[in-house]
Amino acid sequence: MNDSQRAIDVRDVTKTYSLGDVKVEALRGVTFTIARGEYVAIMGPSGSGKSTLMNLLGCLDRPTTGQYFLDGSDVSTLGDDQLAAIRLKKLGFVFQGFNLLPRTSALKNVALPLFYAGIRAKTRNATAADQLREVGLGDRMDHKPSELSGGQQQRVAIARALVNDPAVVLADEPTGNLDSQTSEEIMALFHHLNDGGRTIIMVTHDEDVAGHARRIIRLRDGRIVDDQVTGKG
Amino acid sequence: MRLTQYFAEAFAVLAGNKIRTLLTALGLIIGVMAVIAIQVLGAGMSGAITGILGAFSDRTFFVLPNQQQADFTRAAIRLSDLQRAKYEVPNVVEAIPASAQNLRGSYGHTSRRVSVGAGTDERFAASTPIRYGRKLDPDDITLARHVCVITQKAAVKLRITGDPTGGSLRVGEHRYRIVGVLGASTEGILPGPAAYDVAIPYTTYEREFARARAIVFARVLMDDPSKVTETEIAMQNWLKKVKGGRVEYQTFDRKSFSKAIDGIFGAVTFVVALIGAVSLLVAGIGILNIMLVSVAERTREIGLRKAIGATRFQVLLQFFIEALALSAFGCLVGMLLGVAIGAFVNGQFIVKLSGITAPIPWARSIVIATGFATVVTLAFGTYPAWRAATLDPIEALRYE
Ligand SMILES: Nc1ncnc2c1ncn2[C@@H]1O[C@H](COP(=O)(O)OP(=O)(O)OP(=O)(O)O)[C@@H](O)[C@H]1O
Ligand SMILES: [Mg+2]
Numbered sequence: 001m002n003d004s005q006r007a008i009d010v011r012d013v014t015k016t017y018s019l020g021d022v023k024v025e026a027l028r029g030v031t032f033t034i035a036r037g038e039y040v041a042i043m044g045p046s047g048s049g050k051s052t053l054m055n056l057l058g059c060l061d062r063p064t065t066g067q068y069f070l071d072g073s074d075v076s077t078l079g080d081d082q083l084a085a086i087r088l089k090k091l092g093f094v095f096q097g098f099n100l101l102p103r104t105s106a107l108k109n110v111a112l113p114l115f116y117a118g119i120r121a122k123t124r125n126a127t128a129a130d131q132l133r134e135v136g137l138g139d140r141m142d143h144k145p146s147e148l149s150g151g152q153q154q155r156v157a158i159a160r161a162l163v164n165d166p167a168v169v170l171a172d173e174p175t176g177n178l179d180s181q182t183s184e185e186i187m188a189l190f191h192h193l194n195d196g197g198r199t200i201i202m203v204t205h206d207e208d209v210a211g212h213a214r215r216i217i218r219l220r221d222g223r224i225v226d227d228q229v230t231g232k233g
Numbered sequence: 234m235r236l237t238q239y240f241a242e243a244f245a246v247l248a249g250n251k252i253r254t255l256l257t258a259l260g261l262i263i264g265v266m267a268v269i270a271i272q273v274l275g276a277g278m279s280g281a282i283t284g285i286l287g288a289f290s291d292r293t294f295f296v297l298p299n300q301q302q303a304d305f306t307r308a309a310i311r312l313s314d315l316q317r318a319k320y321e322v323p324n325v326v327e328a329i330p331a332s333a334q335n336l337r338g339s340y341g342h343t344s345r346r347v348s349v350g351a352g353t354d355e356r357f358a359a360s361t362p363i364r365y366g367r368k369l370d371p372d373d374i375t376l377a378r379h380v381c382v383i384t385q386k387a388a389v390k391l392r393i394t395g396d397p398t399g400g401s402l403r404v405g406e407h408r409y410r411i412v413g414v415l416g417a418s419t420e421g422i423l424p425g426p427a428a429y430d431v432a433i434p435y436t437t438y439e440r441e442f443a444r445a446r447a448i449v450f451a452r453v454l455m456d457d458p459s460k461v462t463e464t465e466i467a468m469q470n471w472l473k474k475v476k477g478g479r480v481e482y483q484t485f486d487r488k489s490f491s492k493a494i495d496g497i498f499g500a501v502t503f504v505v506a507l508i509g510a511v512s513l514l515v516a517g518i519g520i521l522n523i524m525l526v527s528v529a530e531r532t533r534e535i536g537l538r539k540a541i542g543a544t545r546f547q548v549l550l551q552f553f554i555e556a557l558a559l560s561a562f563g564c565l566v567g568m569l570l571g572v573a574i575g576a577f578v579n580g581q582f583i584v585k586l587s588g589i590t591a592p593i594p595w596a597r598s599i600v601i602a603t604g605f606a607t608v609v610t611l612a613f614g615t616y617p618a619w620r621a622a623t624l625d626p627i628e629a630l631r632y633e
Contacts, residue, residue: 055627084544093540095630099536103249116538
């Protein structure tokens with residue numbers, strides 16, 4: 001695989017939390033690459049380090065040792081504000097709990113990253129509206145989160161993750177708060193996005209949900225124990 | 234980065250929580266209101282008093298024995314002393330007792346308590362307008378006539394309508410012919426003609442009310458007002474010489490009066506403004522508290538904003554501007570109330586009672602009050618904003 005095709009390149013990354021004298025090794029040397037356009041599920045038992053890995057991939061945290069190249073550049077040693085800039089430009093987040101701003105319309109929620117990018121209100125709203133249409137919520141732009149179903153809220157969150165045209169979309173248990181019917185819809189949406197060329201990395205406990213991905217990385221005790229391409233795609 | 238956007242969002246947040254916003258801003262509102270109103274009223278009041286003093290002739294000063302002295306009886310001033318003073322002290326034209334008492338006065342069927350004072354001719358009043366008749370004249374004084382000049386206020390009190398000159402006013406056991414009614418007065422505090430409801434010639438007063446009693450204090454009329462200091466000293470020294478022994482006197486003129494009054498008002502205004510400042514400080518602590526609560530409540534929101542790429546500065550700015558918006562709201566309401574109260578009390582009471590419209594430093598009062606409130610808000614709003622800005626996004630997103 002050519003370097004320039006790699007969305008993500010993780011080299012021998014460890015993460016150690018120290019709680020006083022006790023050291024918790026959440027990641028004990030993880031190496032993998034993810035190419036552009038891949039759709040990867042990360043699985044593993046509770047406490048295996050999935051969220052820790054996602055936080056590193058999402059530039060919310062720095063590895064204790066090892067290197068992490070995102071979209072071709074080393075981000076493992078950047079400062080807080082530089083990481084914020086990377087998150088703003090290259091990453092999109094989808095959370096289990098949606099994390100939409102309450103009392104704020106779907107349109108404004110989706111436009112939020114563009115606000116921090118310093119884009120004019122008019123352009124912001126137009127781009128956000130396009131994005132909402134793409135996730136099938138063209139008729140819900142002015143609804144507040146409290147006026148939307150869980151599935152719709154997650155669609156708004158996905159639109160927000162996509163609005164800055166990120167290199168990678170990261171989703172930590174995006175269907176964890178949804179019923180199976182709605183989960184299917186969200187999975188279909190992710191599938192559709194991946195078909196359109198989006199790179200998606202998703203943490204899940206659910207084998208059915210993971211089955212939608214084209215590749216599954218399995219973690220145990222902070223190490224990769226399995227990494228295989230599914231029959232999908 | 235668009236500041237207007239930050240302000241719009243901040244106002245939306247404040248509007249979304251109206252009661253809390255109002256309660257938090259209340260401290261600021263009261264503080265700003267108090268500081269403005271106090272400055273306005275202070276200026277109005279001291280302006281009015283300076284104005285009142287200004288209406289009083291600068292050809293006059295007052296002399297009185299010191300209260301605390303070994304031989305107070307010996308120091309007492311008598312009418313005979315004053316009558317000699319005008320011949321023996323240079324620059325003194327006239328010296329008269331400044332005495333008055335409250336007595337029952339009757340006109341027609343109306344009878345009221347009025348203040349009756351020792352008056353003299355018009356040289357002692359700089360600018361008291363006359364409404365009917367005339368002021369007291371030198372003949373009234375030398376002949377100790379049974380005449381009086383009343384103020385307009387006294388005329389109202391005694392239900393006198395129209396021109397009463399020539400009529401008779403009964404005070405105690407004596408009858409006085411009304412020779413004049415003074416117009417609206419600007420001279421209400423110092424013992425000048427308009428300070429008494431009824432002014433009779435001081436010679437008459439002396440004979441009928443004071444008799445040989447000691448004079449509490451005396452008014453001295455000078456020929457040349459520019460020599461006031463020398464004349465005051467000369468008057469004191471002359472009295473000391475006449476009385477003999479260790480006696481002490483003090484003098485007051487327009488300047489020393491207004492200095493003393495300015496001093497009092499300066500001190501009062503300062504103390505009350507200080508209280509206002511303290512209340513603003515307390516309001517600042519209220520803002521600190523509520524902003525900390527707001528940051529804690531919105532921890533997940535902050536985590537989200539940081540996760541999607543907001544920098545520390547952008548988060549700082551958001552909460553900082555929220556505090557600023559709160560302060561702007563408090564300042565605006567406080568300013569409106571402060572100006573309204575200041576204008577109302579000044580107009581309805583100070584100006585009405587004194588008849589003097591003093592210049593009010595509106596702009597300065599507003600700038601001081603809102604400036605201080607803003608500084609306080611900035612000082613207390615920075616910490617919560619900094620707390621928000623430095624939150625760890627992972628922990629913030631996990632926060633329940
Ligand atoms: N901030 C932290 N401080 C200390 N230890 C931590 C911290 N975050 C995670 N850990 C520890 O690191 C290990 C991995 O945690 P992580 O959250 O990555 O697990 P996970 O695979 O996401 O589990 P789950 O499926 O329950 O979400 C756990 O043992 C956890 O206790
Ligand atoms: Mg987890």
